[in-house]
Amino acid sequence: MDSRISGVPSELDRQYILSGAAATAPTLTHGPGAIGNSIVLEGERTLDEVAGCELSVFGVSKSFGPVAALREVSLTVTGGEFVTILGPSGCGKTTLLRVIAGLELVDSGRIALGGADISRLPANRRPVNTVFQNYALFPHLNVFENIAFGLRARRYAQAEVDRRVAAALEMLHLDELPKRRINQLSGGQKQRVALARALVNQPDLLLLDEPMSALDAKLRAEVQLELRRLQRRLGKTFVLVTHDQNEAMTVSDRIFVMRDGRIVQSGPPVDVYDRPGSRFVAEFLGTTNLIDARRENGAMRTEFGLLSPRELPSWERGVLSIRPERIQIRKDKPAGNGVRAIVSEVIYRGDHLDVFVQPANLHLRGVPGAVNVTAGQQIWLELPRHHLEALGE
Amino acid sequence: MNRLLVWYGELSTTRKLTARGLALLAIPLTWSLVLLVAPLGAMIAWSLATRGADGEILWILTADNFSRLAGFDSFGWTKAYLSILGSTVAMATVTTAFTILLAYPLSFFIALRPPRRRYLWLTLVMIPFCTNLVIRTYAWMLLLGNQMPPARLAQFLHLIEPAAALYPSPFALYLGMVSNSIPFAVLPLYTNVERLDWAIVEAGRDLYSGPVRVFFHAILPQTLPGLVTALILTFIPAMGAFVIPDLLGGGKSWMLGNLIQHQFGVSRDFPFGAAVSLVLTLLTLVGLLFLRRSGEESFTP
Numbered sequence: 001m002d003s004r005i006s007g008v009p010s011e012l013d014r015q016y017i018l019s020g021a022a023a024t025a026p027t028l029t030h031g032p033g034a035i036g037n038s039i040v041l042e043g044e045r046t047l048d049e050v051a052g053c054e055l056s057v058f059g060v061s062k063s064f065g066p067v068a069a070l071r072e073v074s075l076t077v078t079g080g081e082f083v084t085i086l087g088p089s090g091c092g093k094t095t096l097l098r099v100i101a102g103l104e105l106v107d108s109g110r111i112a113l114g115g116a117d118i119s120r121l122p123a124n125r126r127p128v129n130t131v132f133q134n135y136a137l138f139p140h141l142n143v144f145e146n147i148a149f150g151l152r153a154r155r156y157a158q159a160e161v162d163r164r165v166a167a168a169l170e171m172l173h174l175d176e177l178p179k180r181r182i183n184q185l186s187g188g189q190k191q192r193v194a195l196a197r198a199l200v201n202q203p204d205l206l207l208l209d210e211p212m213s214a215l216d217a218k219l220r221a222e223v224q225l226e227l228r229r230l231q232r233r234l235g236k237t238f239v240l241v242t243h244d245q246n247e248a249m250t251v252s253d254r255i256f257v258m259r260d261g262r263i264v265q266s267g268p269p270v271d272v273y274d275r276p277g278s279r280f281v282a283e284f285l286g287t288t289n290l291i292d293a294r295r296e297n298g299a300m301r302t303e304f305g306l307l308s309p310r311e312l313p314s315w316e317r318g319v320l321s322i323r324p325e326r327i328q329i330r331k332d333k334p335a336g337n338g339v340r341a342i343v344s345e346v347i348y349r350g351d352h353l354d355v356f357v358q359p360a361n362l363h364l365r366g367v368p369g370a371v372n373v374t375a376g377q378q379i380w381l382e383l384p385r386h387h388l389e390a391l392g393e
Numbered sequence: 394m395n396r397l398l399v400w401y402g403e404l405s406t407t408r409k410l411t412a413r414g415l416a417l418l419a420i421p422l423t424w425s426l427v428l429l430v431a432p433l434g435a436m437i438a439w440s441l442a443t444r445g446a447d448g449e450i451l452w453i454l455t456a457d458n459f460s461r462l463a464g465f466d467s468f469g470w471t472k473a474y475l476s477i478l479g480s481t482v483a484m485a486t487v488t489t490a491f492t493i494l495l496a497y498p499l500s501f502f503i504a505l506r507p508p509r510r511r512y513l514w515l516t517l518v519m520i521p522f523c524t525n526l527v528i529r530t531y532a533w534m535l536l537l538g539n540q541m542p543p544a545r546l547a548q549f550l551h552l553i554e555p556a557a558a559l560y561p562s563p564f565a566l567y568l569g570m571v572s573n574s575i576p577f578a579v580l581p582l583y584t585n586v587e588r589l590d591w592a593i594v595e596a597g598r599d600l601y602s603g604p605v606r607v608f609f610h611a612i613l614p615q616t617l618p619g620l621v622t623a624l625i626l627t628f629i630p631a632m633g634a635f636v637i638p639d640l641l642g643g644g645k646s647w648m649l650g651n652l653i654q655h656q657f658g659v660s661r662d663f664p665f666g667a668a669v670s671l672v673l674t675l676l677t678l679v680g681l682l683f684l685r686r687s688g689e690e691s692f693t694p
Contacts, residue, residue, distance in 0.1 A: 103595050123598040130599045136592035140614040149610070150600035201600070 053079040053114055053204040053237045055100070060109030062095055069095040071261040072109070077254075079114075082231045082238045084248040087258035088284065093241045096258070097207050100239065102126045113204055124153070129198035130207040134214060135190045137182045143193050144169075144178035150201040168200040171230075188219050195227075199234070208240040212247060224250045245285045249273065257281050274323075279391045282321040289327070289362055291320045293390065300390065303359055304339040307383060313390035324354070324365035326387035329373065334382035343377045357381070436674075439667035448661030458668035474652070474669075481649040482676075484638070485631035488570040492627045493620070495571065496578035500619075503579070504586040515583065522576035530640045533569050534560055537641075561643025569637040574630065578623035585619025621684055629677050649673050 055077040062070040069092040077083050085093045098104040100111055102123030111119045118126050129150070137146050147168055151161045169175050172192040177185070185193065191211060198206055208227075212220045228251045231238045242248055248255050249269045256266040257280075265277045276282035279290065291307075293300040294317050299308045302320065309320055330338070341357035353371055355364040357379070364371075364381070373379060395408045443453040462474045503514045521529055537543060537559035547553045559565055589612070597611035613620075635650025642648075649669060656666025 101599060103598070123595070124601045124603060128599075130596070132592050132596055134592060136590065136596040138593060138596070138610065138614070140617075141610075149597070149602075153601040153606055197600070 055205055055237060055239070056110075056112040057096070057100070058110040058112070060096070060099060060106045060111065062092075062099055062104060062107050068261050070099070070106075073258075073261070073263055074109075075256055075263060075266065077237055077239060079237055080235045081253050082228065082240070082251055083254045083256060084240045084242060084252040085256045085258055086242055086245060086248040086284075088243055091258040092261040093243075093258050094209060095261075097130070097209055097239065097241045100205070101128055101130045101207050103130075127204040128207060129201050129203040129205075130209060131191075131194045131198050131211045133209045133211070135194040135211075137190060137193055137197070139182050141182070142178065143174060143180045143182070143185070146182065146193055147197045147200050149197060154201075164200050165196075168196040171199070172196045187215050188223065191215065191223065195230075199236075203236070205237045205239065208238065210242055211240070212242075212244075220247070221250075227251055249285075257284065274387070276321065276389060276391065279319055279321070282389070282391060286323065287363065288321045288323055289360075290391075291322075291360065291362075293318060293320045304383075307337050307388060308385050309388045309390040310386055311390065313392065315390075315392055319391050321389045321391050322383050322387055324363045325352075326384060327362070327364040328382040328384065329355075329364070329366070329371060330380040330382050333380055337383040337385055337388065339381040339383060341379055341381050343373045343375050343379060346373060346375060433674075436667045436670055439664050440671045442664040442667075444662045444664050448663075450663055458665045459672070461665060462668055462672060477647050477649060477652055478672075480646065481632060484566070484570070484646070484648060485628050485634075488567060488574060488631045489624060489627045491567060491571045492574045492578045493623060496575055496582055496623060497616075497620075499575075500579050500582035500586045503583055504589070515579075518576055518579050521572065526573065526636055527640075529573070530569055530637055533565065533572075533641060537565055537568075560641050561646075563642070563646070566638060566642035566646060569641040570631060570634065573634075573637060574627040577626040577630070581622035581626065582616065582619040585616050585622075589615055625681060625684060628680060632673060632677055632680075 055075075057073055057075045059072045059074055060070055061068070061072055071092075073092075073096060085096055087093045095104060099106050102118070102121060102125075106119055109119070110117055113127065118128075138149065141149070144165055147165045148161050151164060156164070165178070169178055172195055174189070174192055174196060177189065177193075180189075182190065182193070191214070194211065211227075212223055215223060224247055227238075231251075240248075240251060252269060254266060255269055255272045256263050257272060258264065259280055265272055265281050267275075272281065273285050276285065276288075282288045282290070291302050291304070293302045293307070293309075295301075295313065295315070296306065298312065299306040300312075300320055307320060328334075333340075339362075341359065341362065343355060344358050344361070345354075345356040347354040347356075348368065350368075353366045353368050355366060355371065355373060356362070357364065362381070395406050397404070397406055398410075399405070400410060439450065440458055441454045441456070443451045443455055443457065445451045462478075464470045464472055464475050499518070503511055503518070506514055535541070539548075539556055539558040544553070544557070544559045547559060548555055548557065553559065593615065594607055594611045597607040602610065633650050635648060635654050638646055638648045639651055639654075649672075653666050653669050653673070656662045656669065660666075
């Protein structure tokens with residue numbers, strides 16, 4: 001230590017410095033191309049290969065004893081797409097992910113990746129990697145070795161391991177941490193190590209099992225955006241499993257909503273949210289108003305009188321659904337779908353107002369300032385026809 | 394200084410807490426003084442004393458007991474005691490190896506049973522543990538007797554002389570030793586395996602690893618704490634064992650435990666017995682430190 005202060009490194013110090021340099025050499029030598037390295041991850045994949053990453057699930061069923069976790073699930077994910085499997089706990093979403101990863105075997109049905117049937121391949125031979133729910137990092141290995149694990153298993157040369165891990169570390173802003181032990185990492189860092197450990201293998205398909213459930217709300221929102229940008233940049237196929245509809249809306253190109261082992265609706269976030277196909281989907285994604293209704297002469301008879309929905313249903317009795325933010329407050333009686341109501345409660349939420357009105361405890365949402373109502377006030381509401389959905393169960 | 398403070402919800406003062414702490418400490422302190430420090434001190438003192446002609450202790454301080462253990466006596470050098478020491482270490486090592494080899498898969502087997510049957514299996518492993526060691530050893534002697542089926546089978550296969558028993562023999566010795574230490578190894582391993590994070594095993598699989606690599610990189614490191622405890626709990630008692638080597642190993646295989654027992658019994662040579670005990674204790678301590686360090690290096694939680 002003394003010699004360092006005096007500026008003349010002792011023999012010991014020099015050795016230390018040299019070995020230190022050697023340990024970080026791969027990163028240094030790749031320094032100029034470091035930015036290029038992360039591009040290599042995407043650049044190595046041609047358009048054909050991206051197209052080859054299409055995932056198809058055909059009529060997959062899986063039971064655990066008497067409990068059916070998956071019932072004839074079919075879905076297709078195009079190469080380069082980011083899809084989310086969304087559903088409440090116990091709906092089978094994690095099981096679906098696990099059969100794709102090879103951590104469970106399907107009872108019947110078929111899973112194909114890039115046209116090849118992988119249903120009977122063991123997990124370690126599928127070109128698929130997973131980010132586990134609690135990350136499942138190897139506690140006895142440091143960050144570098146955790147990320148290198150898959151490459152070492154496939155006996156990559158040391159130089160290639162160094163190069164790829166360095167690129168992955170850089171891509172996920174982990175450059176400073178390769179020597180850290182896992183227990184010295186924060187939740188967000190662990191999550192990025194788990195991502196790096198999966199992505200470094202350049203899988204055809206990345207599976208993410210509720211990867212953000214262990215993060216706090218603010219960090220989660222950041223990570224969701226980062227994850228979406230990362231996926232766009234890499235052009236890889238991502239399949240995310242979550243019970244958080246917000247997360248699903250934020251990251252995905254398409255959402256598959258699951259219930260009781262079945263996919264009940266799929267489509268882009270805007271479709272699933274605005275055009276829910278069932279009462280379950282309407283209630284599970286965001287909040288909604290459900291109004292009991294009966295079909296009557298080309299309109300729906302409700303406690304507010306006759307309302308006309310976007311499309312007339314085939315059933316006689318059911319519910320109409322309208323999102324709180326779609327209900328409009330009007331000074332005068334609107335031309336169609338008008339409802340006379342009394343404000344019962346106004347809740348200030350900072351970025352929006354929640355207004356509850358009678359009858360039927362209807363819930364509206366508005367922008368503070370734009371909506372000026374007080375409890376007890378009589379108002380006119382318009383339930384725009386375009387946003388009023390008639391739903392079966 | 395007497396300061397008012399809240400201690401886990403209780404309003405108290407520093408003086409009151411100190412007094413209470415000392416009172417609570419008094420019992421274990423007395424306990425370890427009487428049962429650990431005093432005997433250890435006596436052992437060290439005796440090991441430096443000399444045996445009188447009639448087995449009495451003469452306080453002529455000398456290191457002769459230790460040089461005698463190292464093989465130097467009035468007639469020159471003999472390897473007798475050193476070979477006892479060597480064979481004790483060898484016996485304890487082999488016992489530990491066999492015990493771990495059996496206990497490791499057994500604890501996985503138990504930990505992977507459905508909960509209710511798990512406790513049944515654990516109880517089965519623990520039952521012999523609740524029986525007296527001497528009784529258990531005599532039970533083995535009965536079972537290995539020359540008229541019993543195991544011996545009959547060995548006789549039939551010409552593994553032993555006709556009409557011979559399976560004991561005393563190294564086989565009987567290790568059978569007794571290993572069966573004796575299995576519960577000590579299974580318990581810590583089982584508690585470890587029960588808490589195994591199987592997601593890490595799946596992660597290993599997901600990252601292109603076959604069964605061997607998954608075992609060495611995802612399972613073994615997780616079971617290391619239990620493994621180290623199992624090693625300690627098997628090796629230390631095995632080093633001091635004397636009942637099983639005596640009864641099942643026969644007179645031929647003397648261990649340090651037998652040597653010590655003999656000094657305090659037939660030979661009435663307390664100083665030499667104390668010296669051997671001290672060496673055994675030190676050997677065990679060195680082994681413990683070594684294990685602890687290697688345990689720390691490979692697994693720091």
